[in-house]
Amino acid sequence: PRPLLIDCDPGIDDAIALLLAFSVPEALEVTGVSTVAGNVSLASTSRNAMRVRGLAGRPEVPVFAGCPRPMLAQPVFADHVHGVDGLGGVALPGEAGGLAARHGVDAIVEQAADRPGLAVAAVGPLTNLAVALVKRPEVASRIDTLVVMGGGLERGNVTPAAEFNVFFDPEAARTVVESGLRPVLVPLDATHRAPVTFAMIDELAASGEGVAPEAAALLRSYHANVGTDRPGAYVHDAMALAVLVWPELFERRPARLSVVTDAGAERGRTVADFASGEPNAEVVVDLDAGRFLERLFERLRSYPRP
Ligand code: BDR
Numbered sequence: 001p002r003p004l005l006i007d008c009d010p011g012i013d014d015a016i017a018l019l020l021a022f023s024v025p026e027a028l029e030v031t032g033v034s035t036v037a038g039n040v041s042l043a044s045t046s047r048n049a050m051r052v053r054g055l056a057g058r059p060e061v062p063v064f065a066g067c068p069r070p071m072l073a074q075p076v077f078a079d080h081v082h083g084v085d086g087l088g089g090v091a092l093p094g095e096a097g098g099l100a101a102r103h104g105v106d107a108i109v110e111q112a113a114d115r116p117g118l119a120v121a122a123v124g125p126l127t128n129l130a131v132a133l134v135k136r137p138e139v140a141s142r143i144d145t146l147v148v149m150g151g152g153l154e155r156g157n158v159t160p161a162a163e164f165n166v167f168f169d170p171e172a173a174r175t176v177v178e179s180g181l182r183p184v185l186v187p188l189d190a191t192h193r194a195p196v197t198f199a200m201i202d203e204l205a206a207s208g209e210g211v212a213p214e215a216a217a218l219l220r221s222y223h224a225n226v227g228t229d230r231p232g233a234y235v236h237d238a239m240a241l242a243v244l245v246w247p248e249l250f251e252r253r254p255a256r257l258s259v260v261t262d263a264g265a266e267r268g269r270t271v272a273d274f275a276s277g278e279p280n281a282e283v284v285v286d287l288d289a290g291r292f293l294e295r296l297f298e299r300l301r302s303y304p305r306p
């Protein structure tokens with residue numbers, strides 16, 4: 001299995017991403033989880049990462065708290081989407097304590113140095129990674145693969161131009177895009193193609209297997225919060241993990257990415273140029289949504305009952 005560090009802001013879809021990562025030990029060895037302010041405060045995202053680790057029965061995986069605020073912007077949280085606690089007020093079995101002493105930024109720097117072949121899945125604002133790259137630029141050449149959930153090429157979900165993770169810290173996103181790290185970007189254009197409907201959520205809950213009932217409770221709250229007029233709950237962050245686990249389900253295209261950091265209506269826009277310019281990233285442009293969700297749900301059901 002390849003070593004994987006997950007940088008996240010749980011967040012309901014982050015929680016689903018963590019549950020997917022822990023469920024594929026044959027493919028991924030989760031060497032740590034770093035947390036960042038984003039959907040909710042750093043204190044809450046860190047606590048939630050530990051709650052999900054508890055639910056997954058993986059108390060030995062270290063959780064490192066990272067940056068409590070964006071580089072330059074003022075934080076704008078998303079508790080109207082993920083609930084005040086960040087996990088939809090859902091009660092989860094398992095322990096929530098035991099934060100690692102190391103700062104999240106230092107955990108990224110150290111794991112990049114010590115774990116050859118390290119993959120990083122960044123599914124929150126990119127502050128931790130950007131600060132790690134500023135602190136130790138060689139991190140860019142030491143991370144083998146970086147998958148980022150972020151950006152909306154056609155449209156955003158916070159403003160018409162900007163997706164949440166990029167909007168929360170555009171300077172950080174730009175730092176990462178310009179670092180030479182060549183991220184694989186999973187934008188809203190891809191994640192919106194795999195909505196989890198209430199019918200699917202009911203079926204998951206009814207299975208009673210593994211962590212499916214807990215995942216269903218999380219997704220139900222998320223779907224209800226973002227509005228039932230949508231086709232379903234979007235599991236954005238879990239899709240970023242799935243790109244590492246099941247690459248054959250996704251089509252990627254090289255692109256020249258840029259991030260708008262100017263003040264104004266365009267702030268936080270992610271632009272992908274597929275036609276000109278030296279590519280500095282790959283963008284997921286197509287996927288087998290049905291197989292992705294089928295395999296994700298199968299993995300959630302495969303856990304021992306907590
Ligand atoms: C992204 O924003 C967050 O609210 C989600 O967890 C996901 O990472 C989607 O825009």
Ligand code: CA
Binds near residue numbers: 009010011124237
């Ligand atoms: Ca997230």
